Amino acid sequence: MPQSESAVIVEGIEKSFGGVKALRGISFEVARGEVLGVLGPNGAGKTTTVNILSTLVRPDSGRAVVAGHDVVTDPAGVRRSIMLTGQHASLDDMLTGYENLVMFGRLLGLTKSAARARAKQLLEEFDLVRAEDRRVGTYSGGMRRRIDIACGLVVRPEVVFLDEPTTGLDPRSRQAVWDLVSSFKSKGITTLLTTQYLEEADALSDRIIVIDHGTVIAEGTADELKARTGGSYCEIVPLDLKSIPAVVAALGPMLPDDYRLALTPESDRIAVPAPDGARTLAEALRRLDQADIDLVDIALRRPSLDDVFLTLTGHAAETVEVTDDTEAADAVSVVKS
Template sequence: MNSGQGVLVEGIEKSFGEVSALRGISFHAEPGEVLGILGPNGAGKTTTVNVLSTLIAPDRGRAVVAGHDVVADPAAVRRSIMLTGQYAALDDMLSGFENLVMFGRLMGLRKRAARARAQELIGEFDLTAAAGRKVGTYSGGMRRRIDIACGLVVRPEVVFLDEPTTGLDPRSRQSVWDLVSDFKNAGITTLLTTQYLEEADALSDRIIVIDHGVVIAQGTADELKSRTGGSFCEVVPVQSADLPALNTALSGLLPPDFRTTGDSDRIAIPAPDGHRTLAEVLRRIDAAGLDVIDIALRRPSLDEVFLQLTGHPATENEPAEVAV
C-alpha cells in the first residue's frame, strides 16, 4: 500500500517494564476501509490504537497514519485523526453545543466558524433538543454521540473507534454502526476495536485478530470463517431421544467425533457440498421416518473463529491492558 494514505504499521513493538504489550505488530488499512481489530482483554488492541494516535511512542517499528509518521510528525497525525475511546472525554459542566464550540476552537476554527460547525453537528447527530443541556445530564448513548461529533468538528482522514459501543443501548449502538457506514462512504479510514464479534462481522471490510501482542490472523470475515471448516448442516430432532436413530440414519455423513451444540440436542454435519449435503440429509431423515424441529445449512460464526484462534471465547475475562 501507499504509506501516504490510510494506515501502515510495520513491526511495532511496545513494552511497559517487563510486560511486552506489542511484539512486532504489522498490518495496513486502505483509504475508506473499515478494519476490525479483535482480541481479548490484554491482547494489545488499545495499546495499538494509543501508538497510532500518538498517545504513546513505540519502542521499535514504524507507523504511518494519513501520510504522517507517528514518531517523526505526531502533530500532523493528530490533525488528521479522530479518536473515540471507551469513555467520552467531555466537559460535563458545558452543554453539548458548548462542548462542540470548544473543540472547534481547539482545532483552530474561528469563533463564528466553530459555532456554525457545532450547529451542523447538533443536527446531524439528532441532539437538537438536548443542545443546551449540560452534558452531565446526558444518557450514555447521547454522550457517545456528542463525543463522536466533537471528533468530527474538522473532517478526519483516519478514525479510531476504541470499543465505541461498550455499554450502549441497542438504539445508540445502531447509531454508531450507521456512523461507521457514513465514514466508509466518505472515504475515511476506520480502525474499529471491539469485543462484540457480530459488530466486527457486520461493519468490517477486513479483520485482524491480535493475541498476546501479535497478529495471529487477518482477512475478511468470510476468509476467517472458512478456517473453521466451512458450512455445516445442523439438525434438531423433535425429541432428544431420537438422536441415536438420527446418528444411524446419517451414518457416513458424520465425522467420527461429530459436533453437538448446547445440551447435545442437535447434530452438526460438515457440508462441503452446501445445499447438496442438505438435500441428502433431508432424504435420509425422511427415509428413516424421523421428525425434526429444525434443519438448516449454517456457516461458522465469528465467535467460533475467535475460539479456534485464541483458545477461549471472546467473553472470557482476562487481565486488562497496561494503563498508560
C-alpha cells in the same frame, strides 16, 4: 511524500509497560477508505495499538505511519489528520453540548461563526438538537458517546480510530454508532475499529485482524476467517432426543467419524459438514424423511466469529483476563491539534 495507498502502516511495533509486553512486533496496514476491525479480548493489545497510532503512547520500537505522517517524528501531523474516540468520552461536563462543539471548532482553528455553524450542523446530524443547551454532565451514556464523536468530526479527519466505541451502550445507541461507521465508509474515511464484540466486527468491517497477547494471529475478511474453522455445516435437532442414534444411522456416510465421536449422551443436536451447502441440507432432509424421523429444526449454519476466535486462540474472547492494556486504556480521548 508520495501518497500511499495505505492510510495506516504498522511495522513491527513493540511496547512494554514495566515487565508486561503489551505488543510483540505487531504489523498490519489499512487501505484508504477501508474499515478495519481489530478483534481481541480485553488485554489483547487493542487499546495500546490505538494509543500508539494516535500519538498518546510512544512505541518502544517499530514504525507506524498514519495519513502519511510518522507517529514518532511527526505527531502533530498525525493529530491534524485523525479523530479518536474511545470507551470514555472526553468532554467538559460543565459545558453544554453546543458549547463543547463550538469550543472544539475554535481549538481547531475555525472562526467563531464557522464554529457555531458547524456545531449546529453536527447537533442536527447526531440527533442532539433537543439537548444542545443541556450540560454534557446530564447526558446519558449514548448521548455522551454521540457528542464525543461529533466533537471529533468538527473538521473532517482522514483516519478515524474508534476504540471499543459501543462498550456499555444500549442497543439503540449501539446501532447509532454502527450507522456512523457506515457513513464514514461512504465518505471515504478510513476507520480502525477495535471491539470485543465479534458480531460488530463481522457487520462493519471490510477486513479483520485478530490480536491475542499482543500479536496479530489472523487476518482476512470475516468470510475468510470463518472458512478457517471448516466452513458451513448442517445442524439437525430431532424432536425426540432418544432418536439421535437413528439420525446418525440415517445420515450414514454424510456424518464423518470425528463428528460421530464428538456426540455424547447429553447431545441434543447433530452437526453435519455441508461442503455443498444447500444440497447437503436437502440430502440430509431426504434421508431423515425416509427414516421417518421428526425434527424440531434443521438448518444450514455458518461458523460465527466466536467459533473463529475459539479455533484460533483456544479460548473464548470474553474469558481472557486484562493483563496488558491497563496502563494505556485511561488515555483515550478525542485528539486534535
